Amino acid sequence: MNEDTGRFHCRNCGRCCHNLLSEDLGITRGLTLLPNEVLKFEKGLVKPAIGHGTSPDDLNFHIIAYQLIKDDCPHFEGNLCKIYESRPVSCHQFPFSLEPGKHGTVLGVDMNCPSAKALVESNQTFKFMEREWAEKLLLVKMMVSMKPDLYWFYDLSSCKWIKYSVLVDV
Template identity: 30%
Template sequence: MASQKERKISNLKKALDKALAIDEKKIAGQIKATGFLCKKCAQCCRAEFGDNTVMIFPSEINCICEKTGLSRDDFVIPTPSGDRDPEGNIHTFEWVLKKNGDCIFLENNQCEIYECRPYICRTYPFFLLDGKLEISECMGIGGNINDEESLILAVLLKQRYIIEIREAITLLERFNGFIPGGRGNVCVHDSEGEHWLVTNPDQAN
């Protein structure tokens, strides 16, 4: 009988097949019909306009490290979590960009890592949920967008969605539970395996 983990992976693989079959042109048509023009207001990067948390995948972290010379711990923290193993170490999944209220990469209303900003930033205010287009609050909604820009956004959305699912599959395949024993007090589980950190627990719970 399949374990819960095997069932989850099997369901994710079915979701991946559906994601790979998504018609970008149909999504592009929906974006065009909605309308969007970025007003460069940077509200999505700032704290005063709501949740500006940016989830980031290992591949995106590595890309930012390569382009900027920064190291991972300079700009990400573990996703906050209340999960603990029997020795009290915190376990969490994935990473989020550091904030000082606003995103740490926001400088004079501009993104300092614009060329390698995460997918979530490239595709805001759109995202795919169960393969369907969803829209977050944004001042740019309703703006004038052409066919080419709509298609670029749709392709990025599909890529982001596929990466999300692949990340979840690989994470689960490598996940062995909340087991103590690493060198640190916080363990981040992602598609690369376990990352043990010595960190201020307040940053992770």
């Protein structure tokens, strides 16, 4: 890296481990978890997030992503993550994300993270070191956006499945 290139340095402030529930597309959602990450959390703390099929009642309906239902991560203690080495993909990629865009993939930056905000405001070029993690979640987002009539999102507020195409008015 040359001296004009910045690098993200976590300040261990813990903001990323709190306020995990958010209102998105009119539904309440928690931190996204991939199926192999569910066992990192106690059974009662995880609900489905995204399902695939013609209807949630269909026998072929299956869950492709889950969500943490707590606003604060239960693994965050004393400004440290107790499962840091095996933390979920959503945590690995933070404060960055990859989103499908009309002309390719778009890099998102969570400006609530003080380190990310400082890096962006420095106007330096920076290398996205956690891209491989973000690509795992990008794949889920791309599948959903390609066939919105076959994907369903679970709303934590109403405890109901809502078809993605209804949420985005496709």
